[in-house]
Amino acid sequence: MHTPYHFFLAGLMLVTGSINTITTKCGESASKNACAGRTNGEHLFDHPFVQALAMFIGEFCCLIAYHIYVAIARPAPLKAENGKSTTYNPIIFLLPALCDCTATSTMYVGLTLTYASQFQMLRGSVIIFTGLLSKFWLGRKLEGFRWMGMVLVLIGLLCVGLAAFFSGSSGASAPNPILGDILIIAAQVIVALQMVIEEKFLSKYTVPPLMAVGWEGFFGMGIITTLCLIFWEVPGTRAGGKFENINDAFLQLGNSHAIQLAIAGTIVSIAFFNFSGISVTQEMSATTRMVLDSVRTLTIWVYGMAVGWEDFQYMQVIGFFFLIMGTFVYNDLLILPALRRWGLLKPKPEEGKPLLVNDS
Structure with missing residues (x-):
């Protein structure tokens, strides 16, 4: 039986998850003269690395929130379970943070070139790379339905890619959607590597999820x-002939309330999205989280068309359908459990469980 708190968590995850992508795209679309007397003139806020820094600040807020929670609620000490240790050195999160920095920066560069909806949809390709890494690096067994899910995701990616091809490159909000999509997919390889590294570390230690996210945010801030x-x-x-002009970024930030709001929205939304996502999984189920994440992609897509960021592409509809079906099949959610209840499939195997695909 779902309580009002459950509905609150679901709504919080949906809203903050959507806001995160939308505010990032809004920030990139905003323009403001860097500073009076400067030669750069008025230009877009093209600073993906600074926006990645805002994301890591949001993740670091999770660490602060966790310590506040411990100080107020004083929960029982963590217990070592299944041979895991409760004592660890936070430096173990440095390598995942390096992966996160690389992937996030690459994705944000891609987002400057493509549509927000394409960005969100293509992040689903991480399933393919995570599955392959768990198979060939961790030596996990991939059951038939995992491969089926990966094939469905691949079909969805092809459809979304065709939508980018047919859209051309004339839109102001997406100057080069094909290159942007390639960068986003390439970043998912790094995300998959990050998940494998986290899996190896967290199989040895018991770490509260919010603390793990917070430490990655801490190291990510330093790296970025x-x-x-x-x-x-x-x-x-970029402005001033730099690869990343952080001085120009802060000048633009100081001169534009729209950019300030976008950056603040990124920081706050990523913090609450991580909290609500973890809480939804704990309080309800991974299935609920997956459904909400799918609705988040749909919300971003509809918003993008409503504000004129992109036009309707029927290939996106087809691609979105296959991506969602592939995600559900791979994670053994909704579809296959129903077939098992009806006696059409054998019971779910217990061994060889691959990495769970999480979204942050």
């Missing part, structure tokens, strides 16, 4: 800040 300072000296195509 360092990269921004390095990229200041690297020639590129």
Whole structure:
């Protein structure tokens, strides 16, 4: 029986998850003169690394929230279960944070080139790479329905890619959707690698989810800040001829309330999205979280068409359908359990369980 708290968590996850992608795209679409007297002139807020920094600040807020919760609620100490240790060095989250920084920055560069809905849909390709890595690196057995889910996701990706091809590159909100989509898919390889690394570490230690997210945010902030300072000296195509012009980013941020709101929206939404996503899984089920995440993609898609970011593409509809079906089949949610209840499939095998595909 679902309680009002359950509906609150579901709504919070849906709203904050949608806001996260929308505010990021809004920030990139905003423009403001960098500063009076500067030669850069008015230009778009093209600073994906600074926006990645905002995301990691949001993740770090989860660590602060966890310690506040412990100080107030004083929960029982964690217990070592299944041979896992409750004592660990936070440095274990440095390598996953490196992967997260690489993947997030690449995805945000891709988002500057393509549509917000394509960005959200193509993130589903992580299932394919996670499945392959769990098979060939961790030596996990992939059951037939896992392969089926990966094939369905692949079909969906092809359809979404065709939608980008037919859309051309004339839209102001998506100057090069094909290249943007390629970058987003490439980033999912790094995301899959991050999941495999986290799986290996977390199989040894008992770590509260919010604390794990928070530590990755902490290391991610340090890495991205360092990269921004390095990229200041690297020639590129952004303002001032830099690969990343952090000075220009903060000047634009100080001169535009729209950009300020977008960055604040990214920080707050990613923090609450992580909290609500973990809570939905714990309080309800992974199935509920998967359904809400699918609705989030649909919400972003509808919003993008409503504000004129993109036009309706029937290939996107087909691709979205296959991506969702593939995700459900791979994660053994809804469809296969129903077939088992009806006696049309054998009971679910217990061994060889692959990595769970999470979204952050």
